[in-house]
Amino acid sequence: MADKQKQIVVLDGGTGIALMDMGHTFITGQPLWSAAVVYTHPQDLIKLHEQFYVAGADVAVTATYQASVEGYKTKFDLSDAEALRLIQRGVELAKTARDQAEEKTGRHGYVAASVGPYGATLCDMSEYHGRYADTMTREELRQWHLPRLKALVESQPDLLAIETIPVVKEAEAILDNLQDFPGTKAWVTFQCKDGSNTAHGESIKDAVAAVVNYDGVVAVGVNCVHPDFVTSLLQNMAELSLSVPLIVEPNGGMFDHDGRPTPKEKLSEHVEEWVKAGATWIGGCCYVNPPDIADMRAALARLPGVTLLQKESRLF
Numbered sequence: 001m002a003d004k005q006k007q008i009v010v011l012d013g014g015t016g017i018a019l020m021d022m023g024h025t026f027i028t029g030q031p032l033w034s035a036a037v038v039y040t041h042p043q044d045l046i047k048l049h050e051q052f053y054v055a056g057a058d059v060a061v062t063a064t065y066q067a068s069v070e071g072y073k074t075k076f077d078l079s080d081a082e083a084l085r086l087i088q089r090g091v092e093l094a095k096t097a098r099d100q101a102e103e104k105t106g107r108h109g110y111v112a113a114s115v116g117p118y119g120a121t122l123c124d125m126s127e128y129h130g131r132y133a134d135t136m137t138r139e140e141l142r143q144w145h146l147p148r149l150k151a152l153v154e155s156q157p158d159l160l161a162i163e164t165i166p167v168v169k170e171a172e173a174i175l176d177n178l179q180d181f182p183g184t185k186a187w188v189t190f191q192c193k194d195g196s197n198t199a200h201g202e203s204i205k206d207a208v209a210a211v212v213n214y215d216g217v218v219a220v221g222v223n224c225v226h227p228d229f230v231t232s233l234l235q236n237m238a239e240l241s242l243s244v245p246l247i248v249e250p251n252g253g254m255f256d257h258d259g260r261p262t263p264k265e266k267l268s269e270h271v272e273e274w275v276k277a278g279a280t281w282i283g284g285c286c287y288v289n290p291p292d293i294a295d296m297r298a299a300l301a302r303l304p305g306v307t308l309l310q311k312e313s314r315l316f
């Protein structure tokens with residue numbers, strides 16, 4: 001129906017760069033990146049998550065993107081059990097922020113536990129090409145992902161955010177694990193090198209088609225892509241006529257796929273185009289901070305035919 005209201009869900013922005021803006025310069029180049037802050041400065045993470053909720057995000061994504069058992073063990077000299085506990089702590093911090101923000105906003109907030117790619121823990125930008133998957137089997141990837149995934153599921157987030165995935169094989173490996181946890185919900189977003197292909201080179205259409213029918217997958221899309229690629233990526237995904245929401249969480253610009261600097265883009269100026277192209281879950285990634293999310297929510301609220309998530313309505 002042409003006059004049917006579209007329900008839009010506002011996601012948050014990027015945690016790592018926002019933490020750097022708060023003074024955490026030391027996390028640059030560290031294998032754990034923002035996940036280190038879960039251990040060193042948990043209050044700062046609560047503060048940042050809360051800022052995103054208050055700015056207008058319906059969903060906050062936890063700082064577990066680069067968390068790994070081996071990363072925590074090595075950096076902080078912890079046991080396996082302590083490292084797994086710290087991964088769960090990342091989810092608990094977002095829940096605390098959610099509870100605090102709800103008192104201020106009157107809106108219900110959701111917590112998505114970030115599941116980053118194996119390449120993110122290599123700390124060499126591998127998740128922006130995914131070539132490590134050429135020398136790893138799906139089973140090897142599955143086994144690497146299992147301990148963190150299990151810890152995250154046990155911490156009971158509302159859903160998992162399987163994000164910045166550069167290559168289909170890895171998404172499938174993570175979703176293989178997800179089948180061991182019936183009832184767990186997840187979204188899957190791919191990192192893309194242009195307007196039609198994942199970072200590794202599969203077409204976004206094939207990538208999304210490969211993951212969307214797994215049990216538990218409630219939304220699919222792209223994240224940490226340059227804003228210039230978003231409309232084309234949406235058009236490609238829309239050809240599949242999927243029944244699940246399409247997610248876009250671009251970065252704020254600032255660099256092209258080869259790392260060359262580009263001007264920061266104001267995402268709020270693009271949201272109308274993205275909604276028209278089929279996006280219904282919209283947020284940001286690196287260089288998208290709480291004020292940017294506030295601007296995006298305000299721009300979305302002004303669009304005709306759009307309703308934002310209401311307290312009584314459900315995310316999925």
Ligand SMILES: [Zn+2]
Nearest residue numbers: 224251285286
């Ligand atoms: Zn990003």
